[in-house]
Amino acid sequence: MDVNHGLMDTIAAIATPVGTGGIAIVRLSGPDAFAIAGRMIKLRKGTALEEMKSWSMALGDVLEQASGRLIDECIVLVMKACRSYTGEHVVEIQCHGGTVVAEKVLSLAFKLGARPAGPGEFTKRAFINGRITLDEAEAVLDIVTSSSEAALFQAGRRLKGELGAMVSRWEGQIVDLLALLQGAIDFPETIEAERSEIQGMLEGLKNDITAVLERAPLGLALSQGVEVCLVGRPNVGKSSLFNALLSRDRAIVTDVPGTTRDVLRETTEWYGLPVVLLDTAGLRETGEVVEALGVERAQTAATESNVILYVLDDTQGICAEDVKWLDKWQGRNCLAVVTKTDLNKSQVDIEQLEQICGDSWVYVSGATRFGVEDLKKKVQSMFAGVGDPEALAPGSARQVDCLERALDEIEAAIEYLNQGWTDDVIALALEAAAGALMELTGKQVSGETLDRIFSRFCVGK
């Protein structure tokens, strides 16, 4: 697919959210951005919009061409190619923040030849025009969607290009290695000395990429959030705990087993970790149609979540059903949560519990909130990664995949080197490693990958 397809036209979209607000911004980008805006807007100072200096603002009136009617007052900001977000001519029209006014200004731009921008198309153009790398484009989306300060901080580092710069450095090292190998192929008498140098460099690269990949769970958790699902038998105290974890009375709590039916979902934040918390119907065999559907949904929710909190009632202890479910979810991020501990019944046999799930259990009370903060910290620590919690981490599954493929190829190259394979075989693995790294920054990327990435953006970004 031609990634430059459609780049020669001028696109327009409302860049601000729909609804009433202080200001709405209509953004145009492309070769005719100035000409189109110039025909829509009469500057108060009387000069032509096309004559405005790049990176300057002016007050003007947006006029309907046919009738000459005033649509709104506006402030117009012009940025000329290549010094703009997209690298093209860009005009931003700041009008008053109402749905009708912004839509009207946009429709004038369309009448004069602009085309509606697709999702993320401004950022896609910024990438295609070489203003930003692909990892930086992904970071733009991570910034917009970040739901905790820690997530914002990580995305900000990637937006500044820290990940891309590191990856490009590795790619450069691989290119150097390939040159060394080429030298060894051309001058076989130097081969032994070259090989030990190459070995050292490959080991260094392997360690560096491994260290960043170890932080992938943290990076992904921060950029995408983590689904944490409360499950357990009916009436054990899941919904009370759900409310305690959210610090608000969200779910209905009663002493009737089978109170919760549908899956409840709320977003929250635990020590910087963006969390989607799920409350579910109590797991049990039931002939009641609605409850049975709820139980089915509960199991699906648990299976699809990143963390399972299996709730046990300390006034009842562990039964065969609990053992079955706990066994089933071992090997996942599963924590047993013993609740109602405020009632001091101690019916849950901790020795038995530790046999099933080691030290992956906590004591809490949904009623008094005892242990609730520890539970949050324990879940947060599952994603904290190793080393410095603020160290740079990859932010998308795509980036992780590129790094994993590069690492596989580097490990293969080390293996080939140790087994005395010829240099061209080693070179092939290194070329594949460099290719995977170039995919991460977007130096080598397919149109399909671009479409997939940018379709997740909103229109106007």
Ligand SMILES: Nc1nc2c(ncn2[C@@H]2O[C@H](COP(=O)(O)OP(=O)(O)OP(=O)(O)O)[C@@H](O)[C@H]2O)c(=O)[nH]1
């Ligand atoms: N003392 C005490 N009572 C609790 C605690 N947690 C829940 N309860 C009580 O236990 C009963 C059931 O609580 P829920 O939170 O509705 O239990 P559930 O697991 O969501 O129940 P279902 O939705 O029916 O599966 C209610 O009467 C709660 O008040 C707790 O930590 N301490």
Ligand SMILES: [Mg+2]
């Ligand atoms: Mg409930």
